[in-house]
Amino acid sequence: SQKIEQNSEALNIQEGKTATLTCNYTNYSPAYLQWYRQDPGRGPVFLLLIRENEKEKRKERLKVTFDTTLKQSLFHITASQPADSATYLCALRHSGGYNKLIFGAGTRLAVHP
Amino acid sequence: DTAVSQTPKYLVTQMGNDKSIKCEQNLGHDTMYWYKQDSKKFLKIMFSYNNKELIINETVPNRFSPKSPDKAHLNLHINSLELGDSAVYFCASSQGDAGPSPLHFGNGTRLTVT
Numbered sequence: 001s002q003k004i005e006q007n008s009e010a011l012n013i014q015e016g017k018t019a020t021l022t023c024n025y026t027n028y029s030p031a032y033l034q035w036y037r038q039d040p041g042r043g044p045v046f047l048l049l050i051r052e053n054e055k056e057k058r059k060e061r062l063k064v065t066f067d068t069t070l071k072q073s074l075f076h077i078t079a080s081q082p083a084d085s086a087t088y089l090c091a092l093r094h095s096g097g098y099n100k101l102i103f104g105a106g107t108r109l110a111v112h113p
Numbered sequence: 114d115t116a117v118s119q120t121p122k123y124l125v126t127q128m129g130n131d132k133s134i135k136c137e138q139n140l141g142h143d144t145m146y147w148y149k150q151d152s153k154k155f156l157k158i159m160f161s162y163n164n165k166e167l168i169i170n171e172t173v174p175n176r177f178s179p180k181s182p183d184k185a186h187l188n189l190h191i192n193s194l195e196l197g198d199s200a201v202y203f204c205a206s207s208q209g210d211a212g213p214s215p216l217h218f219g220n221g222t223r224l225t226v227t
Contacts, residue, residue: 032213043117043203043218044156051213089156099144099207099214100169103156 002027006104021075023090030092038087080111119204119219134189134222136204145187146205194226
């Protein structure tokens with residue numbers, strides 16, 4: 001069956017450290033993968049997109065990698081800040097068809113001062 | 114200036130009632146969506162419209178009926194509400210329906226059925 005898995009346990013890190021979140025998928029051939037941030041009581045906000053032919057993408061303190069052999073994406077936040085505390089969702093779109101994004105359940109990140 | 118707005122933010126109602134949730138986007142996008150986020154936080158797509166035409170219709174009970182009067186609006190009407198319909202419903206929009214277009218979400222409508 002098709003699955004997108006993110007670590008369901010919260011990730012607690014110290015301010016200034018690098019946070020690394022994992023997204024694994026099975027039985028998908030994603031054309032691209034996206035990462036979103038969701039704060040309590042708010043809708044997800046788009047952060048980064050990476051295509052199947054890209055290995056890495058960066059935006060300011062954020063970095064995403066995409067390994068289609070391992071079927072995994074890693075999301076890194078360097079020099080993390082308490083304001084980075086939120087739930088991070090990965091989403092992928094299966095090759096072909098409409099823009100139907102399938103979301104993982106998200107990983108909650110807590111950055112402590 | 115809210116890009117994707119949904120109303121109401123909270124909706125508490127009894128089983129068997131009919132309710133509607135409204136969504137509007139001012140981004141000029143062609144495609145709009147309804148997603149449901151359950152208690153386990155999974156976001157599941159329900160419907161998608163492109164230029165007022167239904168293009169994605171997941172396995173959703175036919176008590177749920179989306180309506181798109183124009184490409185800036187996508188409403189969701191739910192008949193005969195059940196306890197299991199309790200969730201947060203998110204409206205979203207994107208520039209296109211086929212490319213890697215990021216979704217812009219509203220802030221959700223928390224529906225509680227008692």
